[in-house]
Each structure stands twice: as structure tokens, then as C-alpha cells.
Amino acid sequence: MTAMPTMVVTGSGSGIGRATANVAARHGWSVIGVDIRDADVDADLSQDAQREAAVTNILARLDGRPLGALVACAGLAAGDASTIMKVNFFGATRLAEMLLPSLLAGPQGRAVVISSNALLHTPLWGNAAIEAALAGQEDEAAEAVKGQADLAYFTSKKALSLWVKREAVKPDWAGAGVLLNAIAPGATATPMIAGLLEDQQGRDFLMRMTPTRTPEVARPEAIAELACWLASTANRSVVGQTIFCDGGAEATLRPSAI
Template identity: 40%
Template sequence: MARTYVVTGSASGIGAATAKTLRDRGDRVIGIDLRDAEVAADLSTSAGRADAAARAIELSGGVIDGVIACAGISAPIAKTVSINYFGVTELLEQLVPALQKSDAPRAAVVSSMASLQANSAELVAAQLAGDEAKALEIAETFVVQGPEVGYITYPSSKRALARWVRRESITPTWAGNGIALNAVAPGTVITPMTEQLLATPEGRAMVDANVPMPLNYHQPAQSIVDVLVWLTNVENTHMAGQVIYCDGGADATLRGDDIWSWSD
């Protein structure tokens, strides 16, 4: 049976590939992006998120079966936290009433293996507290020091998002309503956002030093799409709060073979 999906970032990259895959199998997709989408909206602002949610719910007829949040940027600017964290979490929260009306509601977001990289604990905490103004203020203190320092906004936004997924997935709002909420953390994906960086030997060397991918190297967007689609399928009845590192082995390389000793 066809399902109704909301896909953010649907005009390019992983979002576009996700929307195409869903449509090709017969599902209905309501895309959200700055342009070239069913809903044109700016997810970097609270007003834009509210408008996007309202219009997506209206277009869906009030029932949404799945939400896949792909919209995001990797830039040494403060707005990165607004798009990557608040643009995901605030929109998802506003779509919960429509998800509740589905017989098999699911949600998945795109995190990143950058969630394992160095980040600002203060910036992560501000995001998790829902204080966007403070998060932007903290982010700006890094941005003004130049792009190398300002890049910390990206891993900080993805760390906060991964923690939000784990925290919220088991609450009455999500698990209590039967909504499976999970995340996929890609490694280096070949998209328009990364192709310029990967175009030079120096760029590739820098990327590979931070994201070692022993299995099949840099990945196509479809490798992430397939996981996102499964997570939001009817068949996913019990996976909740997982951040799945579909990253060519980067997580296993960086964190090693023991991620369990914390409980010993």
C-alpha cells in the first residue's frame, strides 16, 4: 500500500535520491526545500519551519506515514546549527500530530559520522536545551575566528541531533505513539555538497584523514537512501533511537572494537 512521506532537502543530494526512490515504488512524496519542491520553505527560521509543517500537513490531508529529514549544510557559519538541528527537530515535532494518525508512523533523520568528531559541549548543550538564540550566539564566537575554527558548528549540530534522536525516541511523544524515530550517519557521500572538496588530491586526503572508509570508499547517496527508506517502512516495528553509521567502516575504525565498556 502506498504511503505518504515528507522529505526535507528533496531538491538535491540524499534528499532528492530519497524522494525519487519513494516515488518510483509508488509512494506519495511531499518535498520540502528552498526551491523546486512541493513546499518551498526556509528551515533555518522558526517561521519557515512552522509554515513548512502547516503546508505539508495540509497537502497530506492530515495523515503522514513517514518523515525523512535530509536537509542540512556543512559550512563554518552559525546558521548551520539552525538548519541542521532546529530545522530538523522543530519541524519533526510539528509533524507529530499528522504522524499520530498513521497506522505505521516512522521518522528518520540524516546525522553524520561527524557526530564523532571534536565538538563544542556548550554549543551542543544549548541546542539540546532548545535555546536557538544562545546556540547561535555561541556558534558565532567560533565563526568569527575563521573557517577552520568555525567548522565546529557542523559536528556540534550533528552531535546534538544524534543525542536528540536517542533522547526523544523513547518518550511518550514518539515511542508512546508508535512512531519509530532513528538516524543514519553517513561517511563521505558523493553529492553536490562534497564534489568540489573531493575534486583535488589535497581535498580527498583531508577528508580521508578524518573519515577513513575501508569498505568501498566514498559512497553514493543511494547507499544512505536505502537505509532511510527501510527505517521508515512498515517493517521497522522495533528499532528506536538508533544512529546507524552507514559509513564504510569509519565509525569502527575511529572508535575501535569496544563501545560497550561504559556499562562495566
């Protein structure tokens, strides 16, 4: 009997990460959850030392077995802007980079990061933050968004999707059979946007940002099912993509771009 493949899910304590861990377990994955507290592996993913400690802990749990998939969901949309950049971009990309050797050790590793369709709202003055992030300059990227939480969210997500596009096609990723992709959710009913969904003003704001055309706001399981498919060996050639899973918001906001 072959051992069940293992999936690492960050942000496993809430929302999309929790749904992904549950869906993955139903699909037969053995799941290692990572979150800031009360997870299999506790780590503050805004801190590089804690990211490294998390990877050491994960590798110890794998005990020599390869990692099957990483699904990086941990993220923040509000609060300290520099922390938003650090968690959303560097928390996902540093973990992916550090876990790549373990993904490469298996037959068909996969990695999925959760971006956001908020990347569509990135203003031009966000380019400095994006360039710093893509250059791996964490302090500079954090400084470039300082005091601007919305800018931090938009730029961290746009940088994340660009990082996926650029990394995924390299020899160490697709060339070695490890497929890397992103999902860009729109409004998804999790604690992250619960406050906005509570009143009409918040819902109107959300619908302007992410004009959902389906009758209902997505449930986190909708993102989780897609993440699990991208993380599975059923995905044989989707590479470097950001898949908008947003009830038609991207199609509404930019009908002429493909």
C-alpha cells in the same frame, strides 16, 4: 484500495534528499519534497516562521490524511556557522516536533533524520552549543558556534543524534508506535563534498575525517535505501539509534566503543 502513504523529505532538491525522494517513490510512497527553492514546499529551514509555514503547507497537502514518514535530510556543512546550527539541528527537530501529531494520527508513523559521522570529531568545547540545542535554545546554540563553521557542523550533528536518542523513547514517540532514528553517513558523493573530492588534498582530508574502508565513496542511494527501510513498517523495533552508514569509518575511528 488504500491510498499510498506519504513521506515528507527535506533537502529533496539535492544529494541524499533527492535520492531518498526517488527511492521512496519507487517503493510506492507519495512524496512531498521540501527545500529552500524549487520543491513541492519551499522553505528556508533556518527560520522558524518558514518552518511553521512549511508544516501548514504540508498539512494542507495531506488534507486530513496522516503522515506516514518524515525523512529530514536538509543540511549545510559550510558557510555561516549560526545558519549551519539552525538548519542542521533546529530545521530537523522543529519539523519533526510539528509533524508528530500527523505521524501519530496514522497506524505506524516513522521519522528519520540525517546526522553525520562528523559528530565523532566534536571537541569538548562544543558542549555549550549541544546543551543549548538540546534545551531548545536556538539563539544561544547559534551564538555558541558563531564564526566556527566546523564546530557548528560537528555540534549540530552530535546534538541531533542525542536528541533522537532522548526523544525516541518517550511515550509520544515509541510509546505511541512512532519510531524515530538517525543515520550518520560518512563521505557520500553529493554536491556537499564535490569540491573536496576534486583534488588529492581534499580527498586526503576527507579520508582523515571519515576513513572509508570500502573501495568506493558511498553514493547517496546507499543512504536513501537505509532511510526508506527505517521509514517503512518493516522497521518494527529500531528506536533511538544513530546508524553509521559510512563504509566502516566509525568502526575504524573508535574500534573499542559500542
